[in-house]
Amino acid sequence: MSTAANRQDATGRLLWTAGVVAGASLPHWPTLPLWAPVLLCMCIAWRLAGDFANWPLPNTTVRIGLALIALVAVLGEYHTLNGVEAGSALLVVMVALKFLETRTSRDQLVLMIISYFLIFAGLLGQRSLVIVLYLLGFVWFTTIGLLQLGRRGPLLGTWVTAKLAGRLLLHALPIMLVLFVLFPRLPGPLWALPSVNTSGRSGLSDTMSPGDLTNLALSDEVAFRVEFHDRPPGPSQLYWRGPVLSNFNGRTWSSDGVQLRGRIADTLEYSGDPINYRVMLEPNGRRWILALDMPAKWPDGEGILMESHYQLIRFPRSIRSRVNYELTSYPAYHAGETLTNAQRDVYLALPDGSNPRSRELAQQWRQVDQDPAEIIRSALNLFRAETFYYTLTPPALGAHPADEFLFQTREGFCEHYASAFTVLMRAAGIPARVVTGYQGGELNGLGQYYIIYQSNAHAWTEVWLEGEGWVRVDPTAAVAPERIEFGLSGGSLAGQRVAGGAFRNFVWLRNMALAWDAANTYWNDWVLSYGPELQRNILRALGIARPHWTKLISLTVILLILLLGTLMAYLAWTYRTNRPEDPATRYFGSFCRKLGRANVAPRRPTEGPVDFGRRAIEALPDASVKIEDITEAYVGIRYEPGSGADELERLKLLVRSFKPSPAT
Amino acid sequence: MATTTLRAASDGLSNPVDLIQPIVAALDRIIVGKTRELRLCLACLLARGHLLIEDLPGVGKTTLAHALAKVLDLSYQRIQFTSDLLPADVIGVSIYGRDTGRFEFHKGPIFSQLVLADEINRATPKAQSALLEAMEERQVTVDGNTFSLPAPFFVVATRNPSHQIGTFPLPESQLDRFLMQITLGYPGPAEERQLLTSGDRRDLVDQLEAVLSVDALLKLQNTLMNIHVSAALLDYIQALVAYTRESGQFSAGLSPRAAIALVRASQAWAMMNGHGGVHPEDVQAVLPSVVGHRLEPEQGSDLQSARTIGASILEAVPVA
Numbered sequence: 001m002s003t004a005a006n007r008q009d010a011t012g013r014l015l016w017t018a019g020v021v022a023g024a025s026l027p028h029w030p031t032l033p034l035w036a037p038v039l040l041c042m043c044i045a046w047r048l049a050g051d052f053a054n055w056p057l058p059n060t061t062v063r064i065g066l067a068l069i070a071l072v073a074v075l076g077e078y079h080t081l082n083g084v085e086a087g088s089a090l091l092v093v094m095v096a097l098k099f100l101e102t103r104t105s106r107d108q109l110v111l112m113i114i115s116y117f118l119i120f121a122g123l124l125g126q127r128s129l130v131i132v133l134y135l136l137g138f139v140w141f142t143t144i145g146l147l148q149l150g151r152r153g154p155l156l157g158t159w160v161t162a163k164l165a166g167r168l169l170l171h172a173l174p175i176m177l178v179l180f181v182l183f184p185r186l187p188g189p190l191w192a193l194p195s196v197n198t199s200g201r202s203g204l205s206d207t208m209s210p211g212d213l214t215n216l217a218l219s220d221e222v223a224f225r226v227e228f229h230d231r232p233p234g235p236s237q238l239y240w241r242g243p244v245l246s247n248f249n250g251r252t253w254s255s256d257g258v259q260l261r262g263r264i265a266d267t268l269e270y271s272g273d274p275i276n277y278r279v280m281l282e283p284n285g286r287r288w289i290l291a292l293d294m295p296a297k298w299p300d301g302e303g304i305l306m307e308s309h310y311q312l313i314r315f316p317r318s319i320r321s322r323v324n325y326e327l328t329s330y331p332a333y334h335a336g337e338t339l340t341n342a343q344r345d346v347y348l349a350l351p352d353g354s355n356p357r358s359r360e361l362a363q364q365w366r367q368v369d370q371d372p373a374e375i376i377r378s379a380l381n382l383f384r385a386e387t388f389y390y391t392l393t394p395p396a397l398g399a400h401p402a403d404e405f406l407f408q409t410r411e412g413f414c415e416h417y418a419s420a421f422t423v424l425m426r427a428a429g430i431p432a433r434v435v436t437g438y439q440g441g442e443l444n445g446l447g448q449y450y451i452i453y454q455s456n457a458h459a460w461t462e463v464w465l466e467g468e469g470w471v472r473v474d475p476t477a478a479v480a481p482e483r484i485e486f487g488l489s490g491g492s493l494a495g496q497r498v499a500g501g502a503f504r505n506f507v508w509l510r511n512m513a514l515a516w517d518a519a520n521t522y523w524n525d526w527v528l529s530y531g532p533e534l535q536r537n538i539l540r541a542l543g544i545a546r547p548h549w550t551k552l553i554s555l556t557v558i559l560l561i562l563l564l565g566t567l568m569a570y571l572a573w574t575y576r577t578n579r580p581e582d583p584a585t586r587y588f589g590s591f592c593r594k595l596g597r598a599n600v601a602p603r604r605p606t607e608g609p610v611d612f613g614r615r616a617i618e619a620l621p622d623a624s625v626k627i628e629d630i631t632e633a634y635v636g637i638r639y640e641p642g643s644g645a646d647e648l649e650r651l652k653l654l655v656r657s658f659k660p661s662p663a664t
Numbered sequence: 665m666a667t668t669t670l671r672a673a674s675d676g677l678s679n680p681v682d683l684i685q686p687i688v689a690a691l692d693r694i695i696v697g698k699t700r701e702l703r704l705c706l707a708c709l710l711a712r713g714h715l716l717i718e719d720l721p722g723v724g725k726t727t728l729a730h731a732l733a734k735v736l737d738l739s740y741q742r743i744q745f746t747s748d749l750l751p752a753d754v755i756g757v758s759i760y761g762r763d764t765g766r767f768e769f770h771k772g773p774i775f776s777q778l779v780l781a782d783e784i785n786r787a788t789p790k791a792q793s794a795l796l797e798a799m800e801e802r803q804v805t806v807d808g809n810t811f812s813l814p815a816p817f818f819v820v821a822t823r824n825p826s827h828q829i830g831t832f833p834l835p836e837s838q839l840d841r842f843l844m845q846i847t848l849g850y851p852g853p854a855e856e857r858q859l860l861t862s863g864d865r866r867d868l869v870d871q872l873e874a875v876l877s878v879d880a881l882l883k884l885q886n887t888l889m890n891i892h893v894s895a896a897l898l899d900y901i902q903a904l905v906a907y908t909r910e911s912g913q914f915s916a917g918l919s920p921r922a923a924i925a926l927v928r929a930s931q932a933w934a935m936m937n938g939h940g941g942v943h944p945e946d947v948q949a950v951l952p953s954v955v956g957h958r959l960e961p962e963q964g965s966d967l968q969s970a971r972t973i974g975a976s977i978l979e980a981v982p983v984a
Contacts, residue, residue, distance in 0.1 A: 157912020157962070582896065605982035608944035640941035641892035 012155045014051055016145040017108040018044050021099055023138050024115035025092045027122035027131055032089050033077050039070065040096040047100050058100065067097050084124045091118060105149055112146045129523045140165055174563050182556040184549035185532045203284045204242050204436055204457060209252040210397050210405075213436075214413045217392055219454035223438060224290055225280040225521055227449040233275055235440055236484050237331045239293040239460070239472065240452060242437030244309035246346055248426075250354030251401055253419060253434045256346055259308035267469065268310070270296050272332035280324045280449075280524065287313040289325060290438060290452070293472065294335070297328035309433075310335065310470075322524055336469035339431060347431030347464060355402040355423055362427030372465050375428045376473060379421055383478040386410065388417075390480035414439075414476040414483070418459035421475040431464035435472070439484065447518035583648060584637040591630050591655045595620070598660040609635055623660045630654045680884055681938040686875045687735055694731040694868055695724050697855030701846050704953050705732065705820075707932035709881075710888055713843020713925065714799050714819040716784075716957060721824070723848045727865050729780040729820040736881055737874035738777035739814065743795075745787035747830065751794035755804045769806055774798050777814045777878070781821040785831040795819070796838045816881055836916075836960070843925050844950070845957035884935070891931040892941035899984035900944055901926055904951065907981045908959060915960045922958050929954050944983045951978060 022044060029037045049055040058066070070093040078086035095114055102108050119135050119142065143165035148155050203223060205212065224240075245253035275292060289304060289312040298304045302325070303315050312327075339347065350359065365378045389411040397404045397416075402423040405416050412420075418434050425432035439458035441450035460474040477484045526534075544551075588609065596602045600619045603612045613631030617624040633651040637643045684706060691702045705728065708715045717725045726742070733740035743754060756772030773779065774795065781795055798804050799819050803812045821842065824831055839845075851859060862868070901923060909917025918926075927942075929950040934942040952974025959973055 160910060160912045585896075606979055608948055608983055610943055610945045611948075635943055636940075638896050639892070639894045639943050640939065641894075 009155055011051055013105060013108055013149050016148050017102065017111050018048060020115045020142045020145045021095055021111055023141060024118040025095065027135065028088050028092055031085060031125055032092060036089055036092050040092060043096040043100040047102065063101055070097060088121045091121060108149050112142060112149060115142050127528055129520050140169060143168060171567060175560060178556060178559045178563065181538065182552055184552045185535045203454060206243050207252050207254040208245055208415055208434060208436055208459060210401050210416055213415045213457045213459060214392055216457040217455045221454045222282050223452045223454050224282055225449050225451050226441065227278045229276040233331055238440050240290040240438040241293045241311055241435060242288055242290055244311060245434040245436060248350060250351040267335065267337035269334040270330035272330055274328050274330055276328050278324055278326050281319055282322060283320050285318060285320060287315060287318045289314055291327050292329035294333040295327055295329045299326055324529055334469060339464060344431055347433055348426050350423065350426050355400045357403040358406055358423050359427040362424045366428045372430045375430060376463065379424050380475060380478040383475055388479045390483060415459045417475040417479060418461050422461045425463050433462050435460050435462050444514045444518055446515050447521055449521065451517060584634055584651060587651050587655045588634040591658060594658055594660060598662045620660055626658055630658060679938065680887060680935050683876060683880060683884065684936050690735045690872060690875055691731055694865060695728050696858050697851050698848055701848055703936060704844060704846050707929055707936055707950060708844045709818050710884055711843055711928040711932040712885055716842040716845040717820065717822045717848065718825060718845055719848050723850065725822040725848065726780060726782060727869060729778065731869050731872060733778040734869055734872040735874060736876050737878055740778045741773035741776035742780040742782060743773050744782045745784050747786060747788060749787045749791040751791055754791060754794045755798060755806065758807050769809065775813060777816055779819045781819055783824055784821040785823040785834055789832055792834065792838065796841050800841055816885065839957045840919060840921055842957065843929060844953040846953050888931050888935050891934050893927060894941055896984050897942050901947060903981045903984060904977055907977055913962055915962055918955060918958060926951065926954050948978050
């Protein structure tokens, strides 16, 4: 082999190592301080320049100095070396410096092994489907690199090695599945990551001013997904209850404080058929669990409570990672609570001097007819009869938003209608409040579940009627009934930019987006949320009723032993059928090992036996006769015609009596 | 001395090594310092193959062929391939005989026991294929009449490195018909000095005497088939062939014909070394010459010469 070819191989190995190190650390880059990836790139570039352009590489002093600086920098950044983020940063930085000093293939192998750790550490931070697919692919890539580095001689063809690496990983697949299914699960995610930042997400808030929901309507983010276990209810029933807002300062609605109730109010009566469903909440940074109006059952022991306005909340932990809940709701209900005088005051309060024209109009209605039902009808008729527009681009409103909206602009989004309607009700003496939440949802036909986007955010009104309690009135439905029936994209906002509007014009693109969403949902559902409960269910289906963790561990170990045993038996069997163990080869192998112990460089697998014998004689001239005898006997048996059991016996004895004294 | 050797050969019992050694010794005096290449050349002849020599002009290709013919007492013809060479110039032509009133076939230069096809890649593909077909069939068919070629029939073809101007590259299918390709290369300094000081090569070749009879050579060719090839060795050869097909280093792997060629050449080498059966070392000795011209390294591979191709295969496949 020429030295040029050797050099080229060495470069190939270095490039493989560089590729693996860079790729394995890539998922960490977004969470690292900027200097860490920069350091990594510089180290890789420097080392490669050393190989390609003969740049001088740093000496020991410089390397130790760099390592110390990097350590201090990590400490300065995180004030600790503990924890996922600081640990990952340290790992990346040290990998960078290690790469700078790679000389031997052993260094490169060490880097490859560390890269597996880096890949694994990548999963500690983020576990989205994209990242996992990338990392799975990269495990494959790293294994290819490991195979390339692990052999002598020239590099193999990449595709051949890729197939081999793929086969190796497939061998590991059953082991992975056993460990995944059976390994005892702890409640909650395996690594609690308080630092994962979700508070910046947009979503509902506990106040509502004109324009708030309009902004949400432009967001394509998913708020949550819902899977109905039976027939899904019609779109006009899909009111997802969120925060209830009762305090009004003339412009902004806000919550009047939350009273925890813990159990269902006695005054709440359900009727009709229950709807069972599962809500898969995206992190919202709040405690709210969006449930179909009106929730009746929720899982015990998860800290879920219903507060005094019938909103489900989780206490005390806010929702910072994806969670799934099994819920039951009844679309038909009767919230017949009675109001105390203090409560009445809260639900009738309007700030002095605000929105005078609206109040005047409501007073007129009240004088015509005292019946609240009649007043509500008058208000809804106002929205229907006059030229109100449902729009995503309403004009800005001033000091008296209800007045301006009702009498001047007459263009608004759902929060304008809900707000104005509630003001009218209160002015007419009907206790009323604003309920925010989501309405509708998009059916993902691939996964048979609904996706509720932030753009589904909605606001409506609840009025309190004597003898009936709280009743939902949605003024938006009076203006734009298609918004309730078909959602935002239903055409009521033709020509306006709605979230996902561009997608909706290209059916296939939309379908792809839905397919990707379905894949992600299954991933979240079956892999990420695979916790103690799901494990218990699966084990029960497998016939293991009450798994104790010791039982699980022993089961895992037994299965692993069985799997590995099967694999080994399979490999041994294929090996045997391919080349039956030849006794002569076995004796010769023992002879080679004896020579190896006598300081003869071991026989390479590609070295012919006679060549090896010649080499051994050069190293051990004293034993030349014996070595020659044994080599000749072996070659005679294995490669020449007409030898029988006698020769084999002779070879056996020769090898047994061969005791070389070590070469000096 | 020559007569004793001839007698020894004719009784058919003597050791092939004893018969072959004098040939190598005689040739070694003409082509100095190229013992290994000379032995490969003989192995090729004994395995009934044909030899391709790729080299620069002037390193002794013609001299080698001529000396071989003299030493083995073979009839010898040289065909200089040029771009205007016609197939008839190689195999012969039928001419109307005025006296006999019939067409008579006048045999071409190919009807010799040793044919030197010089600079084969300077001729057009048509002329090349006339030679190559004759090599494969060991007979020539002209106007419906078939003429057997003499036995032994050994073609030594030379080609210039294909990057030289005015060459027609030989297609892979035709390269496959040559059992081996060797390269003589420049002599070492000491050998070159010897070449410069000793007499004219042509005179030396003319002075050569036959050291082996044609009968003995044919007998050796037959003996070769009896050289034992063990199952273990066939495993090794199959592993080598499989590597060329599966490693991705080559645009196409070795053909079954090449595998057979490898067995034959290894048998020849084993016989020349007095082995009763083929040893892995015999395979390793001939492999670079047998596979070098048959394998095309994949694009971007760093394998260049036949030698590095062979070495890379031997380095990758364990001995069985």
